[in-house]
Amino acid sequence: MLTIKNLHAGVEGKEILKGINLEIKAGEVHAIMGPNGSGKSTLSGVLAGNEAFTITEGEVTYLGENLLPLSAEMRALEGIFLAFQYPIEIPGVSNAHFLRAALNARRRHRDEPELDAFDFQELAKKKMELFELNPALMDRSLNVGFSGGEKKRNEGFQMALLEPTLAVMDETDSGLDIDALKIVAQGVNSLRSPERAALVITHYQRLLDYIVPDFVHVLADGRIVKSGGKELALELEKSGYAWINRGTPGEEGV
Amino acid sequence: MSNPTITEEYRAHFTDLQPDEPEALRLFRKAGLKTFGKLGLPASSREEWRYNKLTALRDRAFRPANGSPAEPSPEQIADLLLPEMETQRLVFIDGRHSPTLSRIGELPPGATVTNLTGHIAALGELPAGLNSLADHEHDPFTNLNSMFLGDGLYLDLAAGVAIEQPIHLLFLSSGDEYLASPRNLINAAEGSRAVIIESYASLNDSAAFTNVITEVDCAPGADIVHYKLQRENGATQHIGQSLVRQAENSRYKSVEIVFGGDMTRRFLKLDLLGENAECEVNALYLARGEQVHDLRTRITHAVPNCATRELYKGIVDEKAHGIFDGLVYVARDAQVTDAHQTNRNLLLSQDARVNSMPRLEIYADDVKCSHGSTTGQLEEEQIFYLRSRGLAPDAARALLTFAFAGEIIDTIELAPLRQRLSSELLRRLPQGELIEETL
Incomplete structure (x- = not known):
């Protein structure tokens, strides 16, 4: 579904990603773990089409097509969804208006009939229950006055509504207490299917107890330095990231 | 002369x-x-x-x-x-x-x-x-x-x-x-x-x-x-x-x-x-082409315990010019004045111009007063957030601009008038038709 080859990217002339290689197949959940500053958020931004980042080398193919020339909105329409680490507050734009516009843009793109306000409300209500969100939030301004947990659950809710082919979750666990984390994970797990894939980016192993990945990759200084199965996350939890310069977790001397 | x-x-x-x-x-x-x-x-x-x-x-x-x-x-x-x-x-x-x-x-x-x-x-x-x-x-x-x-x-x-x-x-x-x-x-x-x-x-x-x-x-x-x-x-x-x-x-x-x-x-x-008089004064100005929209307020608190809420917002596009000049004057006797003045301007083009002069003149010592002014463009990170959900850039901009103005329209207490001005605003905004169906 997604193939990243030798991807170099940065911001304002500073190289942050220094040759990423990654292959994600349909049905798979991959986790990317790494310390702060390793390039996790740059990778998610690049995949979502954030023009603040410059790509200097490499290629990314998504569903067999070159992803990089596509605009952010075209990527969204083609099924890529980024759950933001810091969801943006937009005063005056109601959650409901915004999401109906987003959903109908995607439905038009797929030649599906648009949803009217009533059908949309029904659908949204169901999906909100999944994330235990208060339905009153639909009429509030997008993310304005939402608690940290509500913002993240709102990201999950948007994802459930838009049903992406590839979900990229950028540190969705940060700022979540354990109950909220379980709720979000449950919602995400309900989306898992053989046609879909997810890239879960996180600093901590904790989230991966609930969204169990098929593969775990360790990102350090803009490169994937180690890949493995879900057990790699547990090793990282024990030994932290300090081993990275030496090559293998668990070999860290005291 | x-x-x-x-x-x-x-x-x-x-x-x-x-x-x-x-x-x-x-x-x-x-x-x-x-x-x-x-x-x-x-x-x-x-x-x-x-x-x-x-x-x-x-x-x-x-x-x-x-x-x-x-x-x-x-x-x-x-x-x-x-x-x-x-x-x-x-x-x-x-x-x-x-x-x-x-x-x-x-x-x-x-x-x-x-x-x-x-x-x-x-x-x-x-x-x-x-x-x-x-x-x-x-x-x-x-x-x-x-x-x-x-x-x-x-x-x-x-x-x-x-x-x-x-x-x-x-x-x-x-x-x-x-x-x-x-x-x-x-x-x-x-x-x-x-x-x-x-x-x-x-x-x-x-x-x-x-x-x-x-x-x-x-x-x-x-x-x-x-x-x-x-x-x-x-x-x-x-x-x-x-x-x-x-x-x-x-x-x-x-x-x-x-x-x-x-x-x-x-x-x-x-x-x-x-005493205990209250005023709430709001304005929205949308200037396009070569329009000049010049809004001025002079609010005087002469006695104690009065309140002012002032919010003036401007959207200035193309070669238009927006001017806000507001003074809240708090006399020496006007203790416990509660006055807040805000002017916000959104510039939609390189050639658009705004002069904003918010002012407080306070001669009383026990007051709660503030004023503020911002003039800027739409925020790129907000645009990106909307685009990342599939909205075209023009639609994202229109939606954000509409939301900026909506804060004033929403203060209209007569529902039919509020709805009328809301749809009219949409018609007057650049690319407003792109978001009409969503609202």
Whole structure:
């Protein structure tokens, strides 16, 4: 579904990603773990089409097509969804208006009939229950006055509504207490299917107890330095990231 | 000193007018003429005219409409009549009352809603309050209005009287280089209540000059909500002043929406003269093309325990120019004043221009006051967030711009008026049609 080859990217002339290689197949959940500053958020931004980042080398193919020339909105329409680490507050734009516009843009793109306000409300209500969100939030301004947990659950809710082919979750666990984390994970797990894939980016192993990945990759200084199965996350939890310069977790001397 | 020929031209127009009217009004006009002749148009070097040069008004003198106005049929102006609302309605064309288009229904005892010159004719003298708040000593436009005084609302509410239906004043301009000089006088006695919609529009695309004065006197406990909608054509010069006096426990709320005009200058002077009086003043101006929208407020807290909430927001696109100049003055005795003034501007193009001058002058020591001003563009991270959900960049921008303005539209308490202005805003915004279906 997604193939990243030798991807170099940065911001304002500073190289942050220094040759990423990654292959994600349909049905798979991959986790990317790494310390702060390793390039996790740059990778998610690049995949979502954030023009603040410059790509200097490499290629990314998504569903067999070159992803990089596509605009952010075209990527969204083609099924890529980024759950933001810091969801943006937009005063005056109601959650409901915004999401109906987003959903109908995607439905038009797929030649599906648009949803009217009533059908949309029904659908949204169901999906909100999944994330235990208060339905009153639909009429509030997008993310304005939402608690940290509500913002993240709102990201999950948007994802459930838009049903992406590839979900990229950028540190969705940060700022979540354990109950909220379980709720979000449950919602995400309900989306898992053989046609879909997810890239879960996180600093901590904790989230991966609930969204169990098929593969775990360790990102350090803009490169994937180690890949493995879900057990790699547990090793990282024990030994932290300090081993990275030496090559293998668990070999860290005291 | 301003161009003396323009002053002479206005004087000549004045001589041409021979209205048959009470002596008191004739003298009132003459006093206006005398002072205007002395003052002339304001010198552009003066601070309050630094950013707004009044170019079109210095070019030529506009002439007052003469003879009887060519009245449109009610069908022609159906939409301007706010068909979705039950109102008490007074319609004026080029500043002159149109009895056929006006419609005043049943009123509670103690309420007078009529046209000002009709009231003066019936009274045989000037009503109390006329020119009591307007600056007829120093302001040329007040005097220009007095000398050519057209017509407008005369509203008198006895103590405790409430008019439930909004009073809709529709001032139409038929263009043709006409000067319209509407004048509104509102006297709200103790505990009375009314909602006023003061609306300006054009019947065609030709140039005109509207110079209006509205005086509002709120007695103790009076409650006046005042909507002002400026939607004249892009060839019109508009100078509008609202002068408000508030006694104790009164509430005055103003929402100004400025979409139209070539040059529009709206001035709001508000004096809080009795304790526990409150005012809420909001405005939205949307300037495009080469429009100039110039909004000024002077709010004086003269006594303790009053509150001001002021929020003025501008959207300035293309080569347009937005100006905000607001002063909240807190006198030495006005302890425990609670006053907040905010001006926010959104620039949608490289050539758009804004001058923002928010000011607080505080001489009391126990007050809660703030002011702030921001001028900027749409935030890239907000645009990206919307795009990442599949919205096209133009739609994302339109949605954010609409939301910026929505904060003011939402302060309109009359639901049908709020909905009307919300859809109109959408039509006037660049790419507004892209988000129409979502709202």
